[in-house]
Amino acid sequence: MFEIDPQIFTLSNGLRVVYQRRDVFVAHMAIMFKAGSRYEDERTEGLAHFVEHTIFKGTTSRDSIAILTELDSVGGELNAYTNKEELCIHASFRKVHLSIAAGLLGDIVQNPTFPQKELKKEKEVIKDEINSYLDSPSERIFDDFEGLLYKDHPLGYNILGTKKSLDGLTREDTLNFVQELFTSENAVISVVGNFEETELKSLLELNFGQMVTSDTGNEFTGYDNKKNERFVVTEPNANYQAHVLLGGLAPVKTASDRRAMTLLMNYLGGPAMNARLVMLIREKHGYAYNIEANYTPYHETGFWTIYAGTDEKYIDKTSELILGELEDLATNGMSAEDLTQAKEQLKGHVALSLDSNQELMFYAAKNLLFHDRIDGIGMIYKQIDSINAKEIKSLAKEIFDQTKISSLIYSLR
Numbered sequence: 001m002f003e004i005d006p007q008i009f010t011l012s013n014g015l016r017v018v019y020q021r022r023d024v025f026v027a028h029m030a031i032m033f034k035a036g037s038r039y040e041d042e043r044t045e046g047l048a049h050f051v052e053h054t055i056f057k058g059t060t061s062r063d064s065i066a067i068l069t070e071l072d073s074v075g076g077e078l079n080a081y082t083n084k085e086e087l088c089i090h091a092s093f094r095k096v097h098l099s100i101a102a103g104l105l106g107d108i109v110q111n112p113t114f115p116q117k118e119l120k121k122e123k124e125v126i127k128d129e130i131n132s133y134l135d136s137p138s139e140r141i142f143d144d145f146e147g148l149l150y151k152d153h154p155l156g157y158n159i160l161g162t163k164k165s166l167d168g169l170t171r172e173d174t175l176n177f178v179q180e181l182f183t184s185e186n187a188v189i190s191v192v193g194n195f196e197e198t199e200l201k202s203l204l205e206l207n208f209g210q211m212v213t214s215d216t217g218n219e220f221t222g223y224d225n226k227k228n229e230r231f232v233v234t235e236p237n238a239n240y241q242a243h244v245l246l247g248g249l250a251p252v253k254t255a256s257d258r259r260a261m262t263l264l265m266n267y268l269g270g271p272a273m274n275a276r277l278v279m280l281i282r283e284k285h286g287y288a289y290n291i292e293a294n295y296t297p298y299h300e301t302g303f304w305t306i307y308a309g310t311d312e313k314y315i316d317k318t319s320e321l322i323l324g325e326l327e328d329l330a331t332n333g334m335s336a337e338d339l340t341q342a343k344e345q346l347k348g349h350v351a352l353s354l355d356s357n358q359e360l361m362f363y364a365a366k367n368l369l370f371h372d373r374i375d376g377i378g379m380i381y382k383q384i385d386s387i388n389a390k391e392i393k394s395l396a397k398e399i400f401d402q403t404k405i406s407s408l409i410y411s412l413r
Contacts, residue, residue: 002354004360004374006020007197008374009197009201011184016368017189017191018374019191019197019200020190020361021193022192026095027195028090029098029101030090031187033086033187034370035086037084038084038154040157044168045157046169047169048087049160052080054118057119057122058115064118070104071100071101074094076091076100077093095193102206109182109187110210112174116171123169141245148231183214186214190361192364193357222300230404231407233409236411237411238312241310241312242312243410248400248405249301250399251297252299255297255302258297260395263384264396265293267338268306268329270345275291277308285317287310294307327402329392330401331397333390336389350384
């Protein structure tokens with residue numbers, strides 16, 4: 001079994017680097033910041049995502065064309081993503097082009113200029129992205145559910161923002177966001193590839209060693225789980241099928257039972273075709289094509305969801321079947337046989353996910369950034385194997401309390 005055994009070192013300015021050496025031809029590099037959409041306020045909703053888009057539009061030494069073509073011209077890829085708690089800029093490239101990738105990423109995150117004319121154009125691009133998102137109820141329902149769950153809190157904001165909030169964003173907003181959050185102590189560089197450590201350290205020091213340090217930033221509005229209120233909402237937002245989403249609060253990112261929570265949701269509606277709800281709702285009753293269960297942990301809160309796309313006439317039956325399974329787990333827990341199989345399945349999914357070098361890069365960055373450690377596969381397996389039936393039952397009883405389960409349904413009428 002391949003083990004995760006990265007080297008971790010620190011640049012002169014305190015910027016941490018995690019490096020996993022693998023005998024590969026293609027390398028991956030990312031710089032990840034604690035700088036997601038939860039760092040926004042009501043006026044600046046969508047700012048983190050806007051920065052993700054516009055940070056490629058020019059630096060003090062490169063215009064947007066140079067940024068977009070420098071790595072692409074040698075067959076590499078440059079990309080970025082934003083979620084609620086982090087913003088990540090990353091590159092994939094042949095290992096011989098390490099210096100190009102490091103120079104480009106270093107320049108982008110330290111010297112963005114956010115040209116006014118480019119900001120105006122990119123707002124129109126993002127508005128089109130918002131239109132596309134609004135036209136997809138199977139995607140929108142997840143964000144709308146989170147908006148209801150974390151009502152009037154930045155965790156409930158839509159990452160894309162709204163057209164109104166987007167229009168109000170200024171160049172000063174983008175510059176302030178980067179100045180406050182793109183700092184050495186608020187970031188991690190993650191590299192997967194086949195490089196000599198001295199060469200890698202030298203290049204990263206050259207290109208990122210001047211990143212500023214700051215005592216400010218990395219602050220966000222906390223969330224009090226006790227203030228959470230259950231909701232039951234049905235809206236006529238469907239196009240061709242109805243959409244059912246059930247969910248509620250779940251363990252936080254650092255909770256001791258987060259592995260058990262992951263196993264539980266994987267067992268109910270993970271990617272495997274033999275997931276419990278898939279077998280019941282799709283295979284036995286034929287009520288839905290797509291059923292999935294998800295768990296999303298944050299710094300001080302977390303939530304779970306179960307989604308099903310179904311025919312309008314099966315909304316109630318589908319919801320009842322889901323709630324029935326949750327009640328059964330809360331009352332009876334999992335059998336010894338089911339728990340053993342669920343553990344093996346989850347371990348397999350972990351192995352498959354980390355078999356991708358790019359996913360390994362993201363995994364290492366997130367864990368060092370948020371947990372100050374990186375659990376190897378052996379440790380993850382040990383944590384999974386330690387989950388017992390009593391823990392699962394106790395967790396299910398707590399989170400699947402039906403007086404706490406919220407629902408959002410998109411109906412056809």
